[in-house]
Each structure stands twice: as C-alpha cells, then as structure tokens.
Amino acid sequence: MENMEKVKAFGAAIARAKEELRRDLVGQEEVVDNVLVAIVAGGNVLLEGVPGVGKTRLVRSLGRVLSLPFSRIQFTPDLMPADITGTEVIAKDADGNMKNEFREGPVFANLVLADEINRATPKTQSALLEAMQEHKVTVAGKSYALAEPFFVLATENPIEQDGTYPLPEAQMDRFMFKLLMRFPTVAELLDIVKMTRYTLEETAEAVMDGKTILEMRALSREVPVLDEVLDYAARLVAGTHPELDAATPTAKKYLKYGASPRAVQALVSAARVRALMEGRFNVSFEDINALALPVLRHRVKINYTAVSDKLSVDDVVAMLLKEIKK
Amino acid sequence: MSETFLRIKKSAGREALYKSLALGLAVAMLLCGLLLLLNKLALPLPLPLLLIPGLLAGTAVFSVSYLLLKKSDKRLARHLDRTYHLNEAVETMIAFRDAEGELLPLQRQQAEEALRALPPPKSPLKRFWRSAAALLVSAAVLIGAVALPTKSAEEPSEDTPFAISSFQLGALRQLIDEVKATEAMTPSARVEITAELERLYTTLQSVTTQFRMKSEVIATIVSVDMLIENVNTFKLLAVALDEGMHDDAKALAASLIALNGIGFGEDLVPLREHYRGAEATIALGALATDLTASLTAVVEEYARLAQDPLYLGLSQFAADLSAAAADQSGNENTVSALVDKAFAEAGDDVGCELSTQYANKTICLRVVDKLAEIFHIPEAEIPPLLVNTVPTLSTDQSGEGDEEDENENAGGYGEGNELFGSNDTIYHPFGENGAAHVPYGDAYGYYHRRIEDLLQYGNLDETTKQQLIDYFARLSDGSKG
Incomplete structure (x- = not known):
C-alpha cells in the first residue's frame, strides 16, 4: 500500500x-x-x-x-x-x-x-x-x-x-x-x-x-482531526484572552493578553505531525495538550498578579489546560 | 463501519435495555410495594391506585433510562476512547466514516485493531450487580408488603379473649347506681334500665371473648334505647297533634317535639292570647275539638297511651278548653278565668311530664355513652339510637315537611305515623365530629341483624326476647305495608 x-x-x-x-x-x-x-x-x-x-x-x-x-x-x-x-x-x-x-x-x-x-x-x-x-x-x-x-x-x-x-x-x-x-x-x-x-x-x-x-x-496534512479536537484547540486559545467571554478564570486573573489565531493553526498542524510521529493516524486531545506549552508560552503575556504570585507563563498555561473541558 | 464497533454497539444496546428494564421494574415494584405498605398500615387505597402509579413510574424510568443509557455511535465511540485511552481513534473513525483521504483507511484499520485489542467485557455479575441489587431490594419491599398482614380495622375475632377488669366492673356499678339515683326519670324506665344494666353486669363476668362482650354491651344499648323510646311518648303525641287541622294544635305539637320541659308553659303564653274577647269561646271550641279528635285517634291506635301521663295531661287540657268553651254564664271574665286555669294547669302538668321524658332521653344517652367508654366500643359499631330520631312536623320551617309527606308515601317500617316508620334521617350522637345522620333504613337493618344475633346467641331472658321479637315483628309488618 x-x-x-x-x-x-x-x-x-x-x-x-x-x-x-x-x-x-x-x-x-x-x-x-x-x-x-x-x-x-x-x-x-x-x-x-x-x-x-x-x-x-x-x-x-x-x-x-x-x-x-x-x-x-x-x-x-x-x-x-x-x-x-x-x-x-x-x-x-x-x-x-x-x-x-x-x-x-x-x-x-x-x-x-x-x-x-x-x-x-x-x-x-x-x-x-x-x-x-x-x-x-x-x-x-x-x-x-x-x-x-x-x-x-x-x-x-x-x-x-x-x-x-x-x-x-x-x-x-x-x-x-x-x-x-x-x-x-x-x-x-x-x-x-x-x-x-x-x-x-x-x-x-x-x-x-x-x-x-x-x-x-504533505502527508501530515492528511491526518484527520475531529471537530471536537479542533474545538478544544480553539477554546484553549480563545481562553487565553482575558478580555473575551471565553476566557478562563485563570486567564482573567493572570494574563495580560492572549495568543493570536496563528496559535490555533500552529497547534493543529503541529498536532498532526506529532500524531504521525507517535504512530497514530488521528489527532487526539493529548497531542493538543502536549504542544500547548511550546505553542502558547511565547504568545501570551502574564500580568503583575501572576508575577506577584510567583507564577511563570508555563504555570499559567498548565492551569489553563486544566480549566478547558474536552 | 468497523465490525468490531458494530458488535460492541449491539452489546452496549442490549446492556442499556437490560439495565433500563431492571431499573424500571425495580422502581415499579418499589412504588407498588410502598403503596401496598401504606395501604396496609395507614391509608386504605383502591387496587388501581396501588398498581397504576408504580406501572407509570416504572415505564417512565425505563424510557428515560433507556434514552440516557443507549449510546449513539458518537457517544459510544467517545466512551470507548475515554475508557480505554484510545486517543480519539474510534471517535475519528466514526466521524470520518463517510470521508475519503489518504490516511483514513489506515486510521480505520488502526481503530479497528485498537477495538479488537480491547479487553473482554466484564462478567455479567460485575456489569449488572447494581441493577440486580436494585431489583432484589425492590422485590424484597414488594414481597414484604404482600406478606404483611392487613391491619384490621374490624372488630376482634371471636377468639380474642376477654376478661372484664375490676375497673370496668366498678365503672359499670357506678353507672347502675347513677341510674338508680336518678329521680327525674320515669320510675318504670329507671327500674327496667337498672335491671338491664344489672343483667349486663352479671353476664359480662362470665364472658370470655371480645365478640361476646361487644354483643352483650350493644344488646344492652339497643334494649335501653328501645325502653326509653317506648316510655317517651312525646313524639307520638306531637305527630298526632300535628295532624290536626288547627294551627294552635300544630304549635302545641312543635312545642312537644322540642322537649323543652317546663318551658312548655312559656310556649303556651302566646297561644293563650288567641282566646280572649267575645269570640273566645267559639275559637276555644274549635281548638278543643281538634285536640280531642287527635288524641282520641292516637289512643285508639296505641292503647298503651291511655295511661300515659303526657297523654292524660293533654287530654285534660282539651277537656278544660272544651269546658270553657261550653260555659253558658255569658260572663267573659268567667270564661277567661277558666281558660287561664286550663293553660296554667297544662303548662304545669304537660311541662312536668316533658321534663321527665327529657330526663329519660338524657339518661339513655348517658348510659350508651358510658357503656361505649367503659368497654371501648368504637363509635362506628354503636347502632343509631331511636331516642335521637326526630319526626318532621308540618310546622317545620325548613320545608322538610313536604319531604316527610313524600316519605310517607314511600312506605315505612311502622304503622301510621310512627316515627320509626319513615325513612327520615335519624340523629346519631356518636358520629364523627360529634354527630352524624344515618338513614333510618340502614339503622333498622343494623338493629335487625344485631337482634337476630342476640336472640340466637345472647344470654337474654325470655321476657326481653319476646319484647324484641314483638317489636321487630311490628316493624316488619309496617315495612310490608
């Protein structure tokens, strides 16, 4: 084949x-x-x-x-x-x-x-x-x-x-x-x-x-992605924007601004490749979670509340991941 | 679609069906069981009310449960992915089952392999233990409810033992003494009631079952009630006077039926005012004639009334009026004095006798009340009392007089205008909320059955037995008439 x-x-x-x-x-x-x-x-x-x-x-x-x-x-x-x-x-x-x-x-x-x-x-x-x-x-x-x-x-x-x-x-x-x-x-x-x-x-x-x-x-682009997984990635990125209704409580408290739409594109295209590298032919929620830190950590900015609470960007993103339901 | 997925789906569908059935059945049995318990322990319910709520609830629970448990392809795929950590392979396979793509065949193959590699389903015991437990619990409730004996509101069985207590004996003796000491009532009635109570006192000491005890007590109640009803003649005489043509005779009847004792004299005062002046003798003659005719008719029908003090008082009143009307002196004052005397004597004599009959009735009710209290006879088991029956007179303002006429046409249990010969509602002193009205027909039937029991099993002397037989024979003749 x-x-x-x-x-x-x-x-x-x-x-x-x-x-x-x-x-x-x-x-x-x-x-x-x-x-x-x-x-x-x-x-x-x-x-x-x-x-x-x-x-x-x-x-x-x-x-x-x-x-x-x-x-x-x-x-x-x-x-x-x-x-x-x-x-x-x-x-x-x-x-x-x-x-x-x-x-x-x-x-x-x-x-x-x-x-x-x-x-x-x-x-x-x-x-x-x-x-x-x-x-x-x-x-x-x-x-x-x-x-x-x-x-x-x-x-x-x-x-x-x-x-x-x-x-x-x-x-x-x-x-x-x-x-x-x-x-x-x-x-x-x-x-x-x-x-x-x-x-x-x-x-x-x-x-x-x-x-x-x-x-x-080209092969990675053929990897199918569930609508639910796409939705999860989109909600994750939208959830980083403290000014949006979709923002999670953590984002509202600790983030100054959120990630751009390129973050969703990056998440999904990278997730496709990761799935193939893992030997799978579909993207899973786990792929999105695994790539969330490298994709989001330089696209969001924490505020002074996070700094005063001694939280890094990675800590805040990890908290975001726990708040977004699959 | 993946064969393995289809197989799993079918199995999951069956499982959902079984679980829903078990749940629905459990709810139905539980509800039926609880309602049955309620029915047996507290609140009697009709059979449909025992079954329909349970069946409806069971059906509803089954439907809702099946809708919730039965998974669509997507839900089942998600369930499998989440349960077995398949990284959304099955969900993706289902979502893209109709799509085409370079990697989709490989994805389906991978998902199929993942499904095949799933561990075998848990044993039925592990999968269905909750359903089985629910079924067992609800079945236990239902079986328990069915097996529970019905709480009987009926009287104790014939085998329930009874031994009269010293307290009951003391209370009964106190009641006998109380009756003996009652001077106000008719002496013959006092003697007979005392004798009846003495008989009960003696009999109950040898009674060994609740059934016999109740039979004896109720027989005594019936007997006392009938005794007083025979002694008290005010109803018979009131009905007789009420049948007269004269309005004042009807007014006298209303006053008699009120049984207000010495108040009878006060009732006569306004009547006295009708017979003053030159025309008084004519009017007196009409009233006297009407009273005499009514009294003559009733004494012909009930010969025992010939020696009745109340009858004699009324007859004397009619005779005095007649004498006043026949006065030939032409002196208005003389006539007036005669009329005054007639009314005054009637107020004293008739009022005195009415007081006695009122005392008879009061003692009767007192005896019934005390017997019920001493021997714990439920109110519902005490028959309606004749002494509480009140005939309807034509002078009543409630309009029941017309109904009375209709009832007469419908036939009765007695002869002529005897009060117990109608189907009037009779007053029951021990009903719920202090009083109840029972159709006389029902009361008669109850009496009759009780009397039959008493005559067959009761420890009655021959005289009482004969009295009872005669009394009910007379009632039966009336009913046939």
Whole structure:
C-alpha cells in the first residue's frame, strides 16, 4: 500500500533523525522531538536557554541531518537588515556594463540559525518577519522567494538582558514553538564530557533532504482531526484572552493578553505531525495538550498578579489546560 | 463501519435495555410495594391506585433510562476512547466514516485493531450487580408488603379473649347506681334500665371473648334505647297533634317535639292570647275539638297511651278548653278565668311530664355513652339510637315537611305515623365530629341483624326476647305495608 509505505518512511526518517541528533546532543529529547515536529510542520522555532546547553549545536546538527543549505547569522547590535536579507550592489556584466545586482544575504538558505536573536535591534530583527511568514524577501521593491523548505531556528539567552532587545510580539508570533532548553542533569553532563574527549565537531549524518521534508509535511496534512479536537484547540486559545467571554478564570486573573489565531493553526498542524510521529493516524486531545506549552508560552503575556504570585507563563498555561473541558 | 464497533454497539444496546428494564421494574415494584405498605398500615387505597402509579413510574424510568443509557455511535465511540485511552481513534473513525483521504483507511484499520485489542467485557455479575441489587431490594419491599398482614380495622375475632377488669366492673356499678339515683326519670324506665344494666353486669363476668362482650354491651344499648323510646311518648303525641287541622294544635305539637320541659308553659303564653274577647269561646271550641279528635285517634291506635301521663295531661287540657268553651254564664271574665286555669294547669302538668321524658332521653344517652367508654366500643359499631330520631312536623320551617309527606308515601317500617316508620334521617350522637345522620333504613337493618344475633346467641331472658321479637315483628309488618 502506497500510503502505508509513506507512513513507514515517515516514521523511519524521524527515527533516524532522532538517532543522528542524539549523537551530537545529550539529553533534551523533548526539545529534539518538538524541533522535528516544527520542521515537518513548517514552523520556525525559538530556542531559549542559558549559554552552553546546546542550542547552537542542535541547530548545526539539524542542518547536517537534514542535509539542507544552512546559514548562521550571529545577531549583534550593529547588525543591519541588509546583512540578513542581502542588498543590491553595482557590478559589471560580461560586457563591462555597470548594473545593479542583488547579492543574497544569509537568509537565503533552507535552514537559518538566528543566533542570539535578541541582541540585534528591533529593526534588524524585523527584517526576518517577511522571510519567516511568507518565505520571501523584498529588497528595493523587488521580492525574492526563498527556497523551500525554509526554517528559522533562533536562539536567545534568558539571563543576559543588558544590551538586548526583546523580540516584538509580532515576531514572536511567527515562531511556531518556543522551546526551553533546560540545564543538563549530572549524568548528562558526564556524557557531554565524555563525548567532547573525542571531538567538538558535530558528527551527525544526513538522513533526509528538503524533498523528503515536504513529502512528510504533505502527508501530515492528511491526518484527520475531529471537530471536537479542533474545538478544544480553539477554546484553549480563545481562553487565553482575558478580555473575551471565553476566557478562563485563570486567564482573567493572570494574563495580560492572549495568543493570536496563528496559535490555533500552529497547534493543529503541529498536532498532526506529532500524531504521525507517535504512530497514530488521528489527532487526539493529548497531542493538543502536549504542544500547548511550546505553542502558547511565547504568545501570551502574564500580568503583575501572576508575577506577584510567583507564577511563570508555563504555570499559567498548565492551569489553563486544566480549566478547558474536552 | 468497523465490525468490531458494530458488535460492541449491539452489546452496549442490549446492556442499556437490560439495565433500563431492571431499573424500571425495580422502581415499579418499589412504588407498588410502598403503596401496598401504606395501604396496609395507614391509608386504605383502591387496587388501581396501588398498581397504576408504580406501572407509570416504572415505564417512565425505563424510557428515560433507556434514552440516557443507549449510546449513539458518537457517544459510544467517545466512551470507548475515554475508557480505554484510545486517543480519539474510534471517535475519528466514526466521524470520518463517510470521508475519503489518504490516511483514513489506515486510521480505520488502526481503530479497528485498537477495538479488537480491547479487553473482554466484564462478567455479567460485575456489569449488572447494581441493577440486580436494585431489583432484589425492590422485590424484597414488594414481597414484604404482600406478606404483611392487613391491619384490621374490624372488630376482634371471636377468639380474642376477654376478661372484664375490676375497673370496668366498678365503672359499670357506678353507672347502675347513677341510674338508680336518678329521680327525674320515669320510675318504670329507671327500674327496667337498672335491671338491664344489672343483667349486663352479671353476664359480662362470665364472658370470655371480645365478640361476646361487644354483643352483650350493644344488646344492652339497643334494649335501653328501645325502653326509653317506648316510655317517651312525646313524639307520638306531637305527630298526632300535628295532624290536626288547627294551627294552635300544630304549635302545641312543635312545642312537644322540642322537649323543652317546663318551658312548655312559656310556649303556651302566646297561644293563650288567641282566646280572649267575645269570640273566645267559639275559637276555644274549635281548638278543643281538634285536640280531642287527635288524641282520641292516637289512643285508639296505641292503647298503651291511655295511661300515659303526657297523654292524660293533654287530654285534660282539651277537656278544660272544651269546658270553657261550653260555659253558658255569658260572663267573659268567667270564661277567661277558666281558660287561664286550663293553660296554667297544662303548662304545669304537660311541662312536668316533658321534663321527665327529657330526663329519660338524657339518661339513655348517658348510659350508651358510658357503656361505649367503659368497654371501648368504637363509635362506628354503636347502632343509631331511636331516642335521637326526630319526626318532621308540618310546622317545620325548613320545608322538610313536604319531604316527610313524600316519605310517607314511600312506605315505612311502622304503622301510621310512627316515627320509626319513615325513612327520615335519624340523629346519631356518636358520629364523627360529634354527630352524624344515618338513614333510618340502614339503622333498622343494623338493629335487625344485631337482634337476630342476640336472640340466637345472647344470654337474654325470655321476657326481653319476646319484647324484641314483638317489636321487630311490628316493624316488619309496617315495612310490608
């Protein structure tokens, strides 16, 4: 059966990708799983973690595993938009005539690592908006399509706040997931030390390419979703808006504003991929619940009441999940 | 659709049906049982009222329960998903059963495999224990209610033992002494009632069953009632006077029936005013003639009245009036003095005798009341008393006189105008709320049955027996007439 073969190929590709990533990254299984979900679903990912937990390494290994053109942009305060998107330069053609020529920036790759994205100015950060959402770049009034599949994996450091520029909400909304990379356990630290005795280089090998990813994405879109599950996802997102009637008591008490409609899209499309990765052919409530934190934590903002009650965003989202009936 | 799902659905449908049936049946049995208990212990209910509420409630509970328990495909799918943690596989299969898609066949296959892998259903004992328990409890209630003996409101059976207590003997003796000491009543009646009570006193000491005791006490009550009814003649005489043509004779009848003793003299005062002046003698003659005719007629019918003081008083009154009317002196004052004397003597003599008859009636009611109290005779078992019957006179303002005429035409149990010969409603002193009215026909039937029992089983002397036989023979003749 053709579909069954596709599904088997999907599962095998994911399993191999995880295996290869595990060669370079110790622990962080949930982050790896969710990054793969976002890649297949076509979403961008914001990785947050203290220095040294493997954010950049994960993205570099991912670039190897996916065998896609990979570029890394180190965001700094003096980084300019043109440094990302590219710019037009005056160049001579074969006949020696001068003409304007567009030089592509580092965003013209399938996998873009925006390292320490919050160190660049909002103007520069915003240069990625069009690329992340529409997968194209407009320079000097001319649009240039980016190659598919296209992903932005950004990292940020939560503890160094001096000289950083918080990402604007519009840009945050473009990230399908915000994943938190926790500090490794002692056992994982030991594994990391052992691994670096031999090499600091990534050793993961390519197991899939862009075409495979696009096929996997197309397959995931065929996963059926119950109306009740869709309704649950919609109520969950609407429930984060304290100003709406649908808001839960927790949202009214602890949230300043809620998630955008992109959150529902992200939840459902990511849930489809997760279901397939779990070997299922339908989306369940459990898929929505499992993905609620990475999808919502960067899209909602807690208020001072939550801060004074020592609640994090994750705590509030977990409370929301308990309040929404299936 | 998945065969396994269809099989599960069928099984779930059967389970819902069985559970609903059990629940409906349990409710029906429980309600019927409770109503039966109520019926037996407190409130008698007709058979339809015992069954219909239970059946209706059972049907309603069955219907509602079946509607609630019977799951649609979607509800059943959700139930399976939630119960067995199938991650909405079955619900998705049901929701997309008519859809087409690349992965839907695989999804259906996966759901089917998940359904096949479900653990076998629990044993029937585990699934139906609640229903079975409900059935057992309600069946137990129903069986208990059926088995419970009916609380009898009837009199104790013939086997219920009885032994008269010293308290009862003392109370009965006190009652006898009370009757003996009553000077106001007719002496012969006092003697007879005392004798009747003495007989009861003696008899009850050897009675050993409740049934016999009640029979004896009620026989005594009937006997005393009949004695007084025979001694008290005011009703017979009132009816006789009421049949006369003269309005003042009818007024005298009304005064007699009121039985207000010495108040009779006051009743005569307004009548006296009708006979003054030159025409008094003529009017007196008419009244005297009318009274004499009525009294003559009644004494011919009831010979025992010839020696009755009340009859004699009234006759004397008629004779005095007649004498005054026949006065030839032509002196108006003389006539007036004679009339005054006649009215004054009638007020004294007749009023005195009416007081005696009132005392007779009061003593009779007192005896009945005390006997019922001493021997715990329920009010419903005491027969309607003849002394409480009141004939309807033509002078009554209630209009019942017309009905009386109709009743006469309908026939009665006595002869002529005897009060017990009609179907009038008679007064019962011990009815609910202090009084009740019982059709005389019912009272007669009850009396007759009691008397038959007494004559057959009672310990009555021959004289009393003969009196009873004669009395009811006379009533029976009247009814046939």
